[in-house]
Amino acid sequence: NAGVTQTPKFQVLKTGQSMTLQCAQDMNHEYMSWYRQDPGMGLRLIHYSVGAGITDQGEVPNGYNVSRSTTEDFPLRLLSAAPSQTSVYFCATLLEPNSDGYTFGSGTRLTVV
Amino acid sequence: TQLLEQSPQFLSIQEGENLTVYCNSSSVFSSLQWYRQEPGEGPVLLVTVVTGGEVKKLKRLTFQFGDARKDSSLHITAAQPGDTGLYLCAGDRLYKFYFGSGTKLNVKP
Numbered sequence: 001n002a003g004v005t006q007t008p009k010f011q012v013l014k015t016g017q018s019m020t021l022q023c024a025q026d027m028n029h030e031y032m033s034w035y036r037q038d039p040g041m042g043l044r045l046i047h048y049s050v051g052a053g054i055t056d057q058g059e060v061p062n063g064y065n066v067s068r069s070t071t072e073d074f075p076l077r078l079l080s081a082a083p084s085q086t087s088v089y090f091c092a093t094l095l096e097p098n099s100d101g102y103t104f105g106s107g108t109r110l111t112v113v
Numbered sequence: 114t115q116l117l118e119q120s121p122q123f124l125s126i127q128e129g130e131n132l133t134v135y136c137n138s139s140s141v142f143s144s145l146q147w148y149r150q151e152p153g154e155g156p157v158l159l160v161t162v163v164t165g166g167e168v169k170k171l172k173r174l175t176f177q178f179g180d181a182r183k184d185s186s187l188h189i190t191a192a193q194p195g196d197t198g199l200y201l202c203a204g205d206r207l208y209k210f211y212f213g214s215g216t217k218l219n220v221k222p
Contacts, residue, residue, distance in 0.1 A: 004155075031208065040122075042115065042201060042214040043156070050208055058209060090155050101146045102203075102210070104155030 002026050006091050006105035013081040013112045021076040021108050023091030029103070031094040032074040033058070034066065036087040037107075043090065049074055081112045116140055117204055119213035126192055127221050134187045134216045136202035143205045145178055145185045150199040150215075159187075192220045 007022045025032065033048035035058075045058025049068040063085060065077040078085060088109050092102040117138045126132055136145070144163045148156035160169050162178035162185060169176045173196075175188040189196055197220050202213045 033210070035212070040214055042117075042119075043203075043212040045209060045211070048208065056208075059211075092155070101148075101158035101161050102156070104157070106155050107153075 004091055004093055004103050004105040006089075006108050008108060009106070010109050011111070013078075013110065015081060015083060015112060017081050019078050019081065021078075021089055021091075021110075023074045023076070023105060024072055025074075025091075025093045025103075026072065027093060027095075027103065028071060029093035029095050030071065031096065032068065033092050033094075033102075034064070034074070034076045035090045035092060036060065036085075037090060038087050046076065046089075078110075083112045086110060086112045115214055116211040117202055117213035119200075119202060119216050121216060122214065123217050123219075125219040125221065128193055129191050130220075132189050132192055132218070134189075134200055134218075135184070136186070136204075136213050137184045138204060139183065140204070140206065141182050143182075143207075145182070145205070146203045146210075147176055147185070147187055148201045148203065150201060156199075156201055189218075192218075194220045194222050196220050 005024045030051045034046040035043040037043045044060045047066040049055045091105040120135045146161045147159040150156040160176045165180045165182045167178045173190045177186050200216045203210045
């Protein structure tokens, strides 16, 4: 079992470029989410999904899109990158709330110049 | 404004000392989780508490959920250098998990 796999690990983008951060899981977890982590801010929820075909916004959704066509994959799209989106991005999965907790990927460090 | 406030933000102590980290909110949570994160890695779950007043122990770590399910604490007894890391609390409200800003712990040998 690979758990939660995020690609790429590092990325540098120019302002205005678009890209997709990939997240794949092999644990058959229904619940998946994307967080960004900035110094002194902890992790902030961008988007989440409670199952295939269902997505919803978190605390900081602006500038990001998601889709969930399969249980396994939950890509995060940056449509037009801005320097404010420089951050470390984590994908996390959960079997169900009140269960054993999130399993996190190892993160993608994104720099927008 | 963070929904969950953690304190202290930074803690530097000597090996063998005890410490407590607090996670406070004005909101009620269905459950509360504690994670530890090391540099360059994702957070790793330590414990989930669900019932108000619940106390869970994990070796030298003791976790408590407040009676009103609005706050929690993490107590470490006889801290060791291996405890060094960023400790994060996270509260669950209707499928949305809110994280505190974290407590960076450094245990010096």
